[in-house]
Amino acid sequence: MDALLADLRSALSDDRVRYDAAQRSLIAHDASVFDGGVSGPVCYPVDTSEVQAIMRIALTHGRAVVPRGAGTGLAGGAIPLGAPVVIAMTKMNAILDVDLDNRVAWVEPGVINLDLSRHLRPMGFHFAPDPSSQQVCTIGGNVANNSGGPHCLAYGVTDAHVVSLEIVLPSGEVGTLGTLGPDDHGLDLRGAFVGSEGTLGIATKVAVRLTKNPPAVRTLLLSFASVRDAANTVSDVIANGIVPAAMEVMDQKITIAVENFVGAGYPLDAAAVLLAEVEGLEGGADIDAERISDLGRANGATNVRQAESDEERALLWKGRKTAFGAIAQIKPDYYLHDTVVPRSALADVLETIYDIAKRHDLIVMNVFHAGDGNLHPLLLFDARIEGELERVHAAGADILRACLAVGGVLSGEHGIGVEKQGYMEELFSADDLDHQNRLRKAFDPACRANPGKVLPMGHSCADIQALRAVPTGVWG
Amino acid sequence: MIPGWLRRQRGPDAVGKTGVAGAGVPAGVDLKLDADDLNMCVQCGLCLPHCPTFRVTGDESMSPRGRIKLMREVQDEGAPVTQDVLRSFESCVQCRGCEPACPSGVPYGHLMEQARESLAEEHLITPRWQRLAFKPLSQPKVLQLGSSALALANKTGLVPRRLGLPDDLPVRQEPLRASGDDVYLFTGCVMDAWQREVHAAGKRVIEAAGFGVTPTNELAPCCGALQAHAGLAGETRALAERMMRTLSDDDRPILVDSAGCGAAMKDYGHLLGTAGAAAFSARVFDIQEWLAEHVDRLPSVAAPLDLRVAIQDPCHLRHVQRAHAGTRVVLRPFVREIVELDDDGLCCGAGGAYSVLEPELAGAIRERKVGVIDQVEPDVVASANPGCSMHLAGAGVATVHPMQLIDQALSQPQPQPVGA
Ligand SMILES: Cc1cc2nc3c(=O)[nH]c(=O)nc-3n(C[C@H](O)[C@H](O)[C@H](O)COP(=O)(O)OP(=O)(O)OC[C@H]3O[C@@H](n4cnc5c(N)ncnc54)[C@H](O)[C@@H]3O)c2cc1C
Numbered sequence: 063m064d065a066l067l068a069d070l071r072s073a074l075s076d077d078r079v080r081y082d083a084a085q086r087s088l089i090a091h092d093a094s095v096f097d098g099g100v101s102g103p104v105c106y107p108v109d110t111s112e113v114q115a116i117m118r119i120a121l122t123h124g125r126a127v128v129p130r131g132a133g134t135g136l137a138g139g140a141i142p143l144g145a146p147v148v149i150a151m152t153k154m155n156a157i158l159d160v161d162l163d164n165r166v167a168w169v170e171p172g173v174i175n176l177d178l179s180r181h182l183r184p185m186g187f188h189f190a191p192d193p194s195s196q197q198v199c200t201i202g203g204n205v206a207n208n209s210g211g212p213h214c215l216a217y218g219v220t221d222a223h224v225v226s227l228e229i230v231l232p233s234g235e236v237g238t239l240g241t242l243g244p245d246d247h248g249l250d251l252r253g254a255f256v257g258s259e260g261t262l263g264i265a266t267k268v269a270v271r272l273t274k275n276p277p278a279v280r281t282l283l284l285s286f287a288s289v290r291d292a293a294n295t296v297s298d299v300i301a302n303g304i305v306p307a308a309m310e311v312m313d314q315k316i317t318i319a320v321e322n323f324v325g326a327g328y329p330l331d332a333a334a335v336l337l338a339e340v341e342g343l344e345g346g347a348d349i350d351a352e353r354i355s356d357l358g359r360a361n362g363a364t365n366v367r368q369a370e371s372d373e374e375r376a377l378l379w380k381g382r383k384t385a386f387g388a389i390a391q392i393k394p395d396y397y398l399h400d401t402v403v404p405r406s407a408l409a410d411v412l413e414t415i416y417d418i419a420k421r422h423d424l425i426v427m428n429v430f431h432a433g434d435g436n437l438h439p440l441l442l443f444d445a446r447i448e449g450e451l452e453r454v455h456a457a458g459a460d461i462l463r464a465c466l467a468v469g470g471v472l473s474g475e476h477g478i479g480v481e482k483q484g485y486m487e488e489l490f491s492a493d494d495l496d497h498q499n500r501l502r503k504a505f506d507p508a509c510r511a512n513p514g515k516v517l518p519m520g521h522s523c524a525d526i527q528a529l530r531a532v533p534t535g536v537w538g
Numbered sequence: 539m540i541p542g543w544l545r546r547q548r549g550p551d552a553v554g555k556t557g558v559a560g561a562g563v564p565a566g567v568d569l570k571l572d573a574d575d576l577n578m579c580v581q582c583g584l585c586l587p588h589c590p591t592f593r594v595t596g597d598e599s600m601s602p603r604g605r606i607k608l609m610r611e612v613q614d615e616g617a618p619v620t621q622d623v624l625r626s627f628e629s630c631v632q633c634r635g636c637e638p639a640c641p642s643g644v645p646y647g648h649l650m651e652q653a654r655e656s657l658a659e660e661h662l663i664t665p666r667w668q669r670l671a672f673k674p675l676s677q678p679k680v681l682q683l684g685s686s687a688l689a690l691a692n693k694t695g696l697v698p699r700r701l702g703l704p705d706d707l708p709v710r711q712e713p714l715r716a717s718g719d720d721v722y723l724f725t726g727c728v729m730d731a732w733q734r735e736v737h738a739a740g741k742r743v744i745e746a747a748g749f750g751v752t753p754t755n756e757l758a759p760c761c762g763a764l765q766a767h768a769g770l771a772g773e774t775r776a777l778a779e780r781m782m783r784t785l786s787d788d789d790r791p792i793l794v795d796s797a798g799c800g801a802a803m804k805d806y807g808h809l810l811g812t813a814g815a816a817a818f819s820a821r822v823f824d825i826q827e828w829l830a831e832h833v834d835r836l837p838s839v840a841a842p843l844d845l846r847v848a849i850q851d852p853c854h855l856r857h858v859q860r861a862h863a864g865t866r867v868v869l870r871p872f873v874r875e876i877v878e879l880d881d882d883g884l885c886c887g888a889g890g891a892y893s894v895l896e897p898e899l900a901g902a903i904r905e906r907k908v909g910v911i912d913q914v915e916p917d918v919v920a921s922a923n924p925g926c927s928m929h930l931a932g933a934g935v936a937t938v939h940p941m942q943l944i945d946q947a948l949s950q951p952q953p954q955p956v957g958a
Pocket residue numbers: 092093128129130131132133134135136138139140151171192193194195198199200201202203204205206207208209210211212259260261263264265266383384386387475476512582583584
């Protein structure tokens with residue numbers, strides 16, 4: 063251990079290689095409910111060459127590496143398993159170059175998503191993926207999890223907005239994936255890296271696509287007497303060929319918690335609200351807003367309100383985007399699911415979810431990217447109460463299976479991490495998984511990059527149980 | 539199939555993870571934190587970008603989420619209070635920018651104040667020299683002497699530059715006189731010694747609106763905010779009780795032109811937990827907040843000051859009192875242009891005594907703020923807190939109190955109507 067620390071410190075500096083118990087204990091978590099346990103040294107590199115040096119040193123000492131952004135992941139992707147070297151990317155947070163002519167910007171991966179859009183605002187552009195955590199999550203984390211957000215309904219998720227990447231492979235070599243010019247490469251390795259959750263290496267520079275700010279935006283808030291009415295409205299909007307920028311649904315319980323925090327005027331008595339946004343030229347946006355309002359009313363909307371000002375719009379979105387965080391007003395812990403079902407099945411699946419929660423005697427709340435059929439059921443619990451957590455897991459498993467049964471997938475946007483590894487075999491055949499594993503090994507033959515994540519045991523590089531068998535303190 | 543190793547196994551039985559107690563490392567300090575308050579944090583991380591120390595370090599142990607997690611480990615899991623844990627707590631500016639950012643409503647400020655009080659009781663933080671340094675604050679004569687000495691020392695170059703004190707600390711001034719009994723103007727300790735011209739300006743502005751002002755001078759020597767931040771809540775309670783005794787013969791409003799003091803005085807209700815203290819706190823107003831309700835009584839000026847003014851909200855006005863809207867209302871008629879800073883009210887790094895105790899972090903935070911200020915290219919920055927003004931002035935930023943701008947606008951010669 064001492065030799066590893068000494069090598070890392072001479073490559074970086076004393077204060078940017080941390081090994082104290084407090085630091086390691088904090089780094090052992092992200093925003094998920096999973097407890098990974100044991101982190102090795104925590105490094106804060108400031109440039110690509112330092113990342114390379116860390117990779118090489120870790121390899122020499124037989125240690126794995128785990129990249130970490132802001133630690134807002136909900137699937138445990140940044141959790142260190144087996145005392146790896148953790149590479150915290152937060153100090154690599156420069157916006158390097160903005161090229162408005164080609165609508166591309168090179169940024170370091172530690173740049174906060176919203177900081178990038180804020181920086182671009184005076185130029186009339188933004189970075190389109192807008193996870194609800196955008197005020198804090200990093201571009202590197204977005205790339206690794208292929209994150210989405212409310213406005214990805216119209217613009218597509220992160221993958222569609224990453225043009226090229228500089229990466230450091232687990233061997234310490236630097237490579238560039240993707241190209242700024244016309245696509246002349248055979249294999250789209252950039253596409254393989256986006257969503258790889260740190261298992262193929264570390265992104266050290268990202269070329270992101272810039273999206274022009276729309277000339278006109280209309281934001282609607284529709285209230286409904288049932289979640290089913292809201293879900294049906296969403297299906298009808300899409301079926302009528304309207305492509306809103308965003309369509310988000312929240313049920314009554316979560317709406318009350320959110321309103322308590324933001325005071326945006328969300329109705330407290332509606333069983334569900336639909337937040338819909340349309341963009342475009344002035345006239346077009348007005349027509350779309352009118353059509354959505356009509357479809358809502360046809361499905362029984364009890365109230366339709368349009369945001370009158372930018373402030374009102376911002377407040378409504380602030381409510382939606384802080385929804386998960388507002389949970390503690392009701393219970394101190396939550397387990398958040400992330401699954402995608404065909405839009406046509408939305409209403410039925412939601413009903414099933416409420417039934418499952420009732421069966422397991424749990425509170426469930428639903429807040430979701432309705433336009434994509436991306437569901438986020440939140441199961442509420444109090445970890446201090448014996449047995450609640452077990453019920454949460456049983457209910458979670460039932461919910462996932464119910465979604466898979468109607469043709470859904472495992473993760474909409476939060477990734478697999480350690481959370482859904484166990485379900486991979488239910489979705490993919492052994493053959494599929496074998497190919498995924500071979501791709502991973504092409505990047506990382508020695509199995510050093512974020513081992514124990516994504517691919518299930520038996521297919522992944524490292525055996526999770528073996529990783530976890532290292533007790534706390536062994537390396538200290 | 540689901541990995542069964544989940545976190546949040548909180549409570550006394552859970553195993554401490556923040557290392558082991560060893561020589562010189564006290565184990566099992568009871569932080570006496572409210573268990574439900576502590577439990578409210580869901581570790582979502584939405585507060586991180588609103589924390590100045592996280593912003594400049596990117597270090598989880600210098601973030602609100604990290605600090606809360608460490609409080610939990612110490613209190614619930616019996617983790618030892620290592621130097622690194624203390625470092626995490628002591629590096630907190632107590633700006634409370636994390637509070638309005640938190641959708642779960644975690645009362646971070648009260649948690650940190652309580653944690654510091656418990657640690658100070660164990661003599662783990664706030665060493666003797668710091669405790670002694672707070673003493674003169676409640677004794678105006680000593681403070682005035684000390685301040686004069688400091689001002690002189692600063693002028694003669696005896697004060698280290700890294701403290702970033704502005705060059706023109708006043709050496710000696712006359713106390714303010716009462717002009718009536720409609721409102722109190724709280725004059726306090728440090729600010730009265732160093733920035734009495736701000737009180738004087740505020741007093742003239744309130745008088746211009748037609749109200750008589752009683753400066754509190756010796757009646758209320760100190761609000762106790764700095765002591766509470768340092769974990770010396772006992773001293774703050776004593777000062778609060780003293781102030782409540784001397785200012786409670788009637789129920790006139792108490793106006794405060796220092797955001798830090800105002801926040802502390804509005805918190806007496808919570809600090810003392812009595813109905814009397816709550817009633818006292820309800821009489822406390824930030825001077826801009828109060829004046830915003832009476833702005834129509836101010837004389838109108840024909841020519842506002844020809845200035846582009848950037849408003850830097852003091853954290854204790856914006857995040858704690860949440861009364862920063864008033865600054866805009868009162869300033870708008872008197873200056874050409876008001877511009878907002880694009881950083882969601884991030885702290886400037888002053889933090890009461892913080893800039894002296896943590897010069898490096900305070901400097902880094904200030905550098906960031908100066909960058910944000912430069913973006914909007916103001917003629918001058920308006921800040922309603924003396925500590926912030928001095929801290930920013932230390933970096934060469936022209937900073938004034940909003941009351942000084944209004945005072946100046948009201949006192950400049952008005953163009954005479956033609957033919958008069
Ligand atoms: C309140 C809340 C709301 C959320 N809302 C959404 C949402 O709407 N949509 C959504 O998609 N997600 C959402 N998330 C999940 C999360 O914010 C996203 O997955 C985000 O992209 C993670 O970014 P991060 O910087 O926090 O990464 P981390 O959590 O630190 O890491 C995530 C993964 O990325 C890897 N990684 C980090 N940096 C790099 C790098 N430079 N190179 C390679 N790998 C790297 C890590 O190893 C890990 O596997 C939400 C989370 C919270 C707490």
